[in-house]
Amino acid sequence: MPRTATSAQDAVLSGESSGTLERGLTVVRRLAEAPECRLRPGDLARTTGLARATVDRIVTTLVRLGYLRAESHDVLLAPRLLELGNAYLASNGLPDAVDALALRLADRLDESVSVCVPDRDGARFVTQIPRRRALAISFRTGDLLPAERCAPGALFAADWGEAGWELWRARLRSDSDGTGFPALPARRPARAPGQEADFESRVGRARSAGWALDDQLIEPGLLAVSVPVRGRDGSAVCSVSVISHTSRHTTASLAARALPGLRVCAADMEEAIAAPVTGPAAPVVPSAAPSTAAYLRATKDELGPDFLQSLARGLAVLASLRAPGGLTLSATAEATGLARATARRALLSLRQQGYVAVSPDGQRFTPLPRVLELGYAAQSRLTFDQIVMPHLIGLVRRVHDSATVAVLDGDEIRYAARV
Template identity: 55%
Template structure:
């Protein structure tokens, strides 16, 4: 690829994202030192990434945000491996009562794309997107079995910028284990960490090329390598033909898109880098079809001119994030280095808290999130506004569902049988003179209107408004609300001021959670 084919802002934007991926919070001055870019360049890159939603500002620092996961998700969707192998990995983990992972080769390392962990005091802490040195894990030996002399030269000369430092004396043992994997499996006998052992088998494509490896991971307190291999290899070998067929999968069509930078440059001015926005948009859409997109499909998916899409694809290919096979361009595992491991392992509270805090700042009232727990709601997140008179509720608090705005949203989201069962277990009773107990009618109103408004029904003077949070299937799995005092305005004024902000916040939370591997279907 010639220099003329590259897009400088895209290169520099990816450099900043890589630098941010190694730390939870960054400052522009730190990113300037780490990337070697000019401060003005870093500022423009960050301004663009903030505008795209990939980075969020907090005080005078910046951090990666869940929308960035769409880049890694594009690789995972385009490869088809998590969709094809994830359910079987779940079944194998249940059969063996051990952790099971799927890993792919990535340069001189091994990157995890599926991780099913058994809940134990000692269990693997690998995350989706984590990179390990090939010589220090079982899948690496399977991948190295097919290496050329050039691959070995590159491995030998690499600095080993992975989770575990590389040692010069590692090569003879690694070559021996790679050669030994011709038996159809490889082992990791405490190579990464004392006590950690694993057995892996290869998964091949139609041409016989190893595309990934499935590992069963255990601990020396439960198994030796011999006993682990004896326990799992027969089942893994029986599963390999199924895995290989599943991994080939089927294509799934995407939809036409709109140029993400259209109109934004004029609005945002010189701080917005069009080439960066467009390049990342191309990368994000490569998962629309398994096996990637042609140039024409990429241009259509993003709404870009073919020449613009081509420059982005060639730049991404030159940087190792995209591969071209024939007419198709597909994302490579290296995309996962862009913060995927850190972001995909965020807890529920970490994801929702910035949204709740932002809503509190805008409306200057306390904001909460709750789930249904039997016939009660249980608070799982809360950001309190400072006022002389405020609602005294903390995370973990419980209240009767029928008399609270979040409870009514959650009850209204149940099917008819579950709703009837919940109401039968706790018949409503008046808590104030305004408490409504005609709950069938109330919940029908909530379901139709999409929100619940409770005006002094739980406690005199307390008014609250709630909207649902839904999973990918459209099921109501949580609720978010704003609580205020009735003296601060009329009911109509409260609704007009709070409902649009509350609804928008719920939509933003849903968008973030749907990108998270563990929260696509919320419990």
């Protein structure tokens, strides 16, 4: 397809800022994939292929923004990184529309229930409700599974065009064991060469039956039945799955028990997703938004070349896309306090890297599920004390005295953490 003048201009504009932003996001992804989400700067340089000086500037910028934290000789993800994934979840409205319905289904069946969205050639969790006392593997919001290793993947692949299939085949040729999916448990060696035909066959059955089965594809003993939840255009917006174990069900008994409730739940989800938003609209532009650009300029003046302003601006733009249905370019610029041209370059760069989509009319920008790969799953595992302890330690170092965090328990207080 020939490139239009507009698309060529967009490519030039995105190229102006994409390099720094892309390198910064690469550093975040590598940390998210690392054990305990921490690495030394030297290890980051080796795993990303970036120069050590570049890594140091990226780390300095992300630490100053609160997305990373420096601890001894290590760099690790910080809880503020969750705001990027939260922007995606808020903009698509799926959790608000489906979480209560998924919880009701889990209670009714006494089984685990999950909701996934399609993400390139995989399926990414946006809701996971584990059964009480469940021994089966549990995933977190943001975890990504390859399409061929889960029931939702067969449902989503039923909507793929030739480009989607080619993307999947190329990835399978380069990574047949799924090593590029950190959420996957360790598994037996790769399947026989018939893996591609096996998946295509399962996709055909899912397309014909309207539901899909996971018979221990993820790990031995784990079973799942999934049905699609479709949008107004008929494509699968997400899938809802019931997950169990071979100690409780066979594939036939799980399908017989779960499918009636799953179909009702999916229909209710489709109705909830299609329902117009009622009540007062949430403000699109935060009242203190213009201070974002001012803060970045002041920080650049303070830190000089060690602070990568284009990286900071790109992340500010991504975090601003929280409104249902996304934001226009003008609203994005207003929400961040950035110039329209600056906001546009950041949006085009994020689109080029697969984190943002533009509406068919070219007017609104929305985050894509890939945003959740930026540490969301890892950070959602943090406990309360893991979140507050670094802040307490920093406070103690500044005031040279003890510090505590307490919560209200009735008419008393209960200490939750102390340094």
